[in-house]
Amino acid sequence: MKRTTFSFYSILLLALTAFTAVAQEQKLSLQEAVSQAMADNPELKASKLDIDKSQQQFIVSRALFLPSVNATAGVNHYFQLPPFFGFGGNDPDSKKIGYGRFGGEDQGTAAITAIQPLFNPLAYPSLQRARLQERESGIALNGKQTEVISQVKQTYLQLLVVNERLRLQKESISRNERALKDSRSLLLQGKALRVDTLRAYTSVKNLEPELLKLNYALETGKLQLKALLGLDSTKQIALTDSLVVPSPGSLPDEEEVYNAARNNNASYRLLEVQQLMQEQQVKIASAARKPTVAAIGQYQVQTQTNSFEYGNAYYPTSSFVGLQVSVPLFNGFSNAAKVKQASLTKSQSALRLNDAYEQLRAQVHKAVADCDASVDRIRTAVVVNETAKLSYDMIQFRYSRGVSSRLELTDAELALTVSQSNYLEAVYDYLSARIALFKLMGQVE
Numbered sequence: 080m081k082r083t084t085f086s087f088y089s090i091l092l093l094a095l096t097a098f099t100a101v102a103q104e105q106k107l108s109l110q111e112a113v114s115q116a117m118a119d120n121p122e123l124k125a126s127k128l129d130i131d132k133s134q135q136q137f138i139v140s141r142a143l144f145l146p147s148v149n150a151t152a153g154v155n156h157y158f159q160l161p162p163f164f165g166f167g168g169n170d171p172d173s174k175k176i177g178y179g180r181f182g183g184e185d186q187g188t189a190a191i192t193a194i195q196p197l198f199n200p201l202a203y204p205s206l207q208r209a210r211l212q213e214r215e216s217g218i219a220l221n222g223k224q225t226e227v228i229s230q231v232k233q234t235y236l237q238l239l240v241v242n243e244r245l246r247l248q249k250e251s252i253s254r255n256e257r258a259l260k261d262s263r264s265l266l267l268q269g270k271a272l273r274v275d276t277l278r279a280y281t282s283v284k285n286l287e288p289e290l291l292k293l294n295y296a297l298e299t300g301k302l303q304l305k306a307l308l309g310l311d312s313t314k315q316i317a318l319t320d321s322l323v324v325p326s327p328g329s330l331p332d333e334e335e336v337y338n339a340a341r342n343n344n345a346s347y348r349l350l351e352v353q354q355l356m357q358e359q360q361v362k363i364a365s366a367a368r369k370p371t372v373a374a375i376g377q378y379q380v381q382t383q384t385n386s387f388e389y390g391n392a393y394y395p396t397s398s399f400v401g402l403q404v405s406v407p408l409f410n411g412f413s414n415a416a417k418v419k420q421a422s423l424t425k426s427q428s429a430l431r432l433n434d435a436y437e438q439l440r441a442q443v444h445k446a447v448a449d450c451d452a453s454v455d456r457i458r459t460a461v462v463v464n465e466t467a468k469l470s471y472d473m474i475q476f477r478y479s480r481g482v483s484s485r486l487e488l489t490d491a492e493l494a495l496t497v498s499q500s501n502y503l504e505a506v507y508d509y510l511s512a513r514i515a516l517f518k519l520m521g522q523v524e
Contacts, residue, residue, distance in 0.1 A: 104315040109235050116231045119309030126220040133213040140209035143202035152189040183383035190379040200369040204362035211356045222345020229518040231307050238300045239322040240507045245293050251496050255283045275485035336443045343521030350432045357425035364417040376400040446516045453509035460502035467498035
């Protein structure tokens with residue numbers, strides 16, 4: 080009685096555990112997975128922070144046009160008053176210049192200084208470069224979003240394919256187990272040989288390790304998907320979409336893909352913006368060789384006293400306004416080297432951009448060719464799969480009646496398994512090619 084009660088509670092506990100696991104499982108469609116990634120993907124969050132950083136850099140560059148105001152204050156205690164030469168008595172027999180010490184041993188000063196740039200050749204190119212940098216961050220974020228969405232779709236697709244392979248593998252095992260059962264039945268009837276039963280048993284056991292491998296691949300793929308979505312790795316997820324082959328329709332030709340990639344693909348747009356940034360960098364380097372002009376004004380309060388009696392002291396003020404001109408004359412040829420360095424970097428950017436456009440032609444051709452080839456493979460695989468299924472059903476029927484041999488059934492089952500696998504591979508290649516094509520175009524399907 081105790082053993083029965085223990086078994087009942089054990090079964091109840093397992094059932095509750097399984098129910099809790101299912102209840103905590105997050106259902107995910109492909110669209111929900113994409114939305115989750117857009118909200119919580121760690122790389123996208125980091126890219127958004129880059130935009131904030133570039134906006135702060137724009138504020139830093141804009142400050143070159145605005146006035147700067149500084150307040151300074153200081154107090155000093157002199158153990159010996161500072162000397163002033165030319166005061167005091169001079170010894171007529173000595174060529175030494177006399178000096179005297181005046182003032183209080185405690186001295187304080189406070190001043191407010193304002194400087195307004197009037198002409199700063201560094202300001203405008205720095206501001207333009209900051210704007211381009213902000214634009215670069217936005218393009219990089221768009222590119223990262225396209226990349227993450229493509230990765231999510233690719234990973235989701237891989238999981239669907241693994242699920243389908245699991246289903247096909249289980250069907251193959253089921254067919255072989257049914258053949259093993261028929262072989263044993265025919266053996267008992269004296270219509271088959273023992274070697275047929277052994278061969279059928281071996282076929283079943285050879286298929287089981289692949290089932291375990293696919294289960295491991297499914298677990299790994301889900302971990303990758305959860306990392307892309309920013310989910311906790313311990314959270315359970317379940318895919319709700321199924322593997323569906325969309326109608327090929329009319330795919331864009333190579334020229335359309337090429338133009339779309341140049342206009343929308345973040346990689347090429349970034350190269351263009353970087354070239355513009357290098358042009359501004361040349362101007363920034365050249366600005367170091369030009370003069371600057373600024374208006375300056377100051378209001379100052381001074382005092383001197385003894386024994387720290389600042390409360391019993393005079394506080395005279397002084398103020399002025401003026402112009403300040405700074406002309407760089409010589410700094411060891413570094414300015415010329417910086418200008419040359421920026422010009423060389425600009426030339427490198429132009430070469431990289433032209434080379435990227437040339438390589439884009441080959442990438443576009445491959446992407447379009449992969450889509451076309453995968454469509455043809457699907458059409459062929461559909462016909463072959465239907466033929467293999469019909470052939471297997473016929474031979475299996477004949478084998479169950481002892482007309483066909485076990486070898487014929489094995490060959491038919493292998494042909495069916497291969498045809499199903501080829502069809503699934505063709506579907507996966509087609510969907511992957513579509514993802515790669517739209518990613519190259521800088522678009523999301």
